[in-house]
Amino acid sequence: MYRYDEFDSQFVNDRVSQFRDQANRRLTGELSEDEFRPLRLMNGLYLQLHAYMLRIAVPYGSLDSAKLNTLAYIAEKWDRGYGHFTTRQNLQFNWIKLEDTADILAKLAEVEMHAIQTSGNCIRNVTTDQWAGAAADEIADPRPIGELVRQWSSLHPEFSYLPRKFKIAVTGSPNDRAAVKVHDIGLRLHLNDRGERGWEVLVGGGLGRTPVIAVTVRDFLPEHELIGYLEAIMRVYNLYGRRDNKYKARIKILVHEIGAEKFRAEVESEYARRPHADTKVEERELQRISAYFAAPKFEKLPRWSATFEEARAKNKDFANWVRTNIAAHRADGYAIVNISLKPEGGIPGDATADQMRVVADLGQRYSFDEIRVSHHQNLVLPHVKRDDLFAIWKVLQASDLATSNIGLAGDIIACPGLDYCSLATARSIPIAQSISRRFADLNRQHEIGPLRINISGCINACGHHHVGHIGILGLDKKGEEYYQITLGGSSADSASIGTILGPGFAGEDVPDAIEKIVNTYLAHRQPGEEFLAAYRRLGPQPFKEALYAAA
Amino acid sequence: MTTNATEKGKILTANRLRDGEVVFLTHSGEWSENIDGAVLATEPQAQAALEARGKGDERVNLVTGTYLFDAERRDGHVFASHIKERIRSLGPTVRVDLGKQAEGKGGHFAALQGV
Ligand code: HEM
Ligand code: SF4
Numbered sequence: 001m002y003r004y005d006e007f008d009s010q011f012v013n014d015r016v017s018q019f020r021d022q023a024n025r026r027l028t029g030e031l032s033e034d035e036f037r038p039l040r041l042m043n044g045l046y047l048q049l050h051a052y053m054l055r056i057a058v059p060y061g062s063l064d065s066a067k068l069n070t071l072a073y074i075a076e077k078w079d080r081g082y083g084h085f086t087t088r089q090n091l092q093f094n095w096i097k098l099e100d101t102a103d104i105l106a107k108l109a110e111v112e113m114h115a116i117q118t119s120g121n122c123i124r125n126v127t128t129d130q131w132a133g134a135a136a137d138e139i140a141d142p143r144p145i146g147e148l149v150r151q152w153s154s155l156h157p158e159f160s161y162l163p164r165k166f167k168i169a170v171t172g173s174p175n176d177r178a179a180v181k182v183h184d185i186g187l188r189l190h191l192n193d194r195g196e197r198g199w200e201v202l203v204g205g206g207l208g209r210t211p212v213i214a215v216t217v218r219d220f221l222p223e224h225e226l227i228g229y230l231e232a233i234m235r236v237y238n239l240y241g242r243r244d245n246k247y248k249a250r251i252k253i254l255v256h257e258i259g260a261e262k263f264r265a266e267v268e269s270e271y272a273r274r275p276h277a278d279t280k281v282e283e284r285e286l287q288r289i290s291a292y293f294a295a296p297k298f299e300k301l302p303r304w305s306a307t308f309e310e311a312r313a314k315n316k317d318f319a320n321w322v323r324t325n326i327a328a329h330r331a332d333g334y335a336i337v338n339i340s341l342k343p344e345g346g347i348p349g350d351a352t353a354d355q356m357r358v359v360a361d362l363g364q365r366y367s368f369d370e371i372r373v374s375h376h377q378n379l380v381l382p383h384v385k386r387d388d389l390f391a392i393w394k395v396l397q398a399s400d401l402a403t404s405n406i407g408l409a410g411d412i413i414a415c416p417g418l419d420y421c422s423l424a425t426a427r428s429i430p431i432a433q434s435i436s437r438r439f440a441d442l443n444r445q446h447e448i449g450p451l452r453i454n455i456s457g458c459i460n461a462c463g464h465h466h467v468g469h470i471g472i473l474g475l476d477k478k479g480e481e482y483y484q485i486t487l488g489g490s491s492a493d494s495a496s497i498g499t500i501l502g503p504g505f506a507g508e509d510v511p512d513a514i515e516k517i518v519n520t521y522l523a524h525r526q527p528g529e530e531f532l533a534a535y536r537r538l539g540p541q542p543f544k545e546a547l548y549a550a551a
Numbered sequence: 552m553t554t555n556a557t558e559k560g561k562i563l564t565a566n567r568l569r570d571g572e573v574v575f576l577t578h579s580g581e582w583s584e585n586i587d588g589a590v591l592a593t594e595p596q597a598q599a600a601l602e603a604r605g606k607g608d609e610r611v612n613l614v615t616g617t618y619l620f621d622a623e624r625r626d627g628h629v630f631a632s633h634i635k636e637r638i639r640s641l642g643p644t645v646r647v648d649l650g651k652q653a654e655g656k657g658g659h660f661a662a663l664q665g666v
Binding site: 026028049050051080097098099347418420424433480 | 566568569570571572609611612615616632633634635638639642643645646649650663
């Protein structure tokens with residue numbers, strides 16, 4: 001289980017007392033808002049529509065029961081009894097008071113949590129596969145490399161004032177679940193013929209107002225060269241990245257403007273110029289970090305669990321849940337449980353304090369005290385015995401946490417939108433709710449198969465709409481909300497940016513539009529063909545016709 | 552001409568510094584949590600005066616992020632023109648159990664339901 005070393009906890013505690021002092025000076029007026037804003041943002045505190053919002057980092061999406069119980073405690077004591085899990089594997093509280101924030105940060109520090117680097121033009125918390133260390137298809141756990149990068153980048157003086165924020169994602173599996181192609185830097189593990197590890201380095205992906213897929217600058221970088229090479233990338237970015245215009249400041253714009261070839265050449269020449277010995281990743285250091293992520297002691301179990309098979313045969317709802325919410329574990333007799341935070345008509349990613357406690361308890365009892373947050377705004381119990389699945393399902397069911405829709409139409413990603421966010425141009429949650437109700441029939445969802453619907457409330461694209469199979473972007477037209485629909489996006493291995501189909505829709509017309517799109521797919525699909533594959537084969541035309549044909 | 556004709560103008564709003572609560576400047580220069588308490592400035596001069604007053608209260612650390620928005624007063628109740636301000640003066644449309652609308656200090660109009 002991941003934990004901070006002593007240096008980190010000292011550091012986090014210092015930051016809390018620093019912030020307490022800063023907040024007090026703000027409240028008494030010694031600091032003006034202009035002076036204070038960057039300080040509060042550095043500690044994850046935003047001013048939103050109804051109150052302050054606190055964004056809490058969940059490094060690698062990894063939690064234990066003590067942490068999750070602390071989040072539940074904070075939700076009840078200082079917020080309104082719930083929190084919102086985000087696509088960045090963070091948790092956001094929506095009703096925070098400035099005068100309480102230092103106490104909240106102190107409470108978080110007790111369980112080695114913080115809100116540092118969740119904001120500002122620094123290297124943000126590194127994200128990874130929510131199934132890290134558990135997935136059957138994994139080459140190696142990506143978190144030690146994520147942590148290596150974090151330790152190198154945290155408060156690195158050269159990287160604290162970048163032209164713009166910087167996001168890194170790492171995957172250790174050939175099936176990318178970390179969306180590495182839409183991050184500033186994506187790292188992807190490969191093995192060569194001799195079984196040695198190397199990292200594919202992707203640069204310049206991103207969403208927001210200029211969505212782009214990253215380009216690969218190195219196919220196979222030996223692991224010990226990783227930090228030196230990343231440093232070269234950061235240097236080139238720091239040197240050439242545009243600081244004059246915040247909309248052009250992300251590294252994706254630089255890569256785009258000078259071209260992938262030139263960018264690659266700049267990085268290689270910067271890298272060649274530098275003494276590699278200084279930045280070589282020491283085997284010993286990597287082992288030290290890896291120890292933090294050591295796999296739990298799995299029991300030797302048979303692959304086949306009679307208890308499980310029997311329950312599955314007897315209970316259809318359980319069988320359906322198993323079909324969508326359970327993923328293959330690398331250890332025999334174990335499974336990965338995905339907990340949907342998307343009940344019918346619910347608010348995607350919201351969890352009540354009670355639900356957090358239920359999951360914390362299950363994690364402690366059944367999953368080696370590990371819980372994960374996924375970037376699909378769901379929770380995960382990564383290491384569960386198949387024998388225990390039925391018992392877990394029963395508990396989840398009693399807390400409205402057992403919806404069997406992972407990866408299906410109801411598993412919608414949505415940002416907070418205009419219900420909470422001061423940057424929003426339209427609401428996104430009610431759109432998610434109305435689509436979720438429209439597709440409430442789980443049998444129908446299973447029949448439709450894998451489908452990613454992603455919704456953002458403005459062009460910043462926090463809801464990843466560009467990479468939704470169906471993407472929905474909320475905009476403002478003369479004071480009215482309306483919604484633009486894109487098709488064919490994906491953040492997986494064959495990542496792509498969705499295509500705008502045509503004119504937007506009023507909110508109340510969105511569920512009909514989605515239904516027409518889905519029906520068009522069902523009418524045209526070949527046996528076994530998933531939505532994205534069908535769209536790629538068919539192109540936008542039949543969908544356009546269905547949507548815009550004169551009624 | 553009726554006596555309760557609709558008045559159009561601007562309202563000054565902000566977030567209260569210590570807790571972030573949405574507030575509106577009143578006639579007497581206090582900050583109200585309820586949009587109905589807001590003073591509606593119809594003339595540019597009066598609007599400029601509200602802004603100046605707001606800047607003053609930012610300087611003395613009562614509120615932060617002051618700005619004017621379009622609104623109208625009908626029958627003694629204030630309606631914001633834009634949906635964003637209506638949501639700010641009620642609370643989230645997806646949690647009508649929370650925020651001003653649930654605490655008896657919401658604007659005198661219904662929350663948007665669904666979409
Ligand atoms: C409610 C408060 C929020 C604010 C004020 C906010 C603000 C922003 C802004 C301004 C950007 C654009 C930055 C740029 O392109 O340079 C952005 C991007 C992003 N936000 Fe948020 N956001 C909020 C909530 C969220 C939530 C809830 C999520 C997760 C569901 C999220 C995930 C993201 C992601 C993944 C991006 C990256 C897009 C990219 O790759 O460029 N944000 N956010
Ligand atoms: S996409 Fe826009 S509306 Fe949604 S959370 Fe991000 S900034 Fe807010």
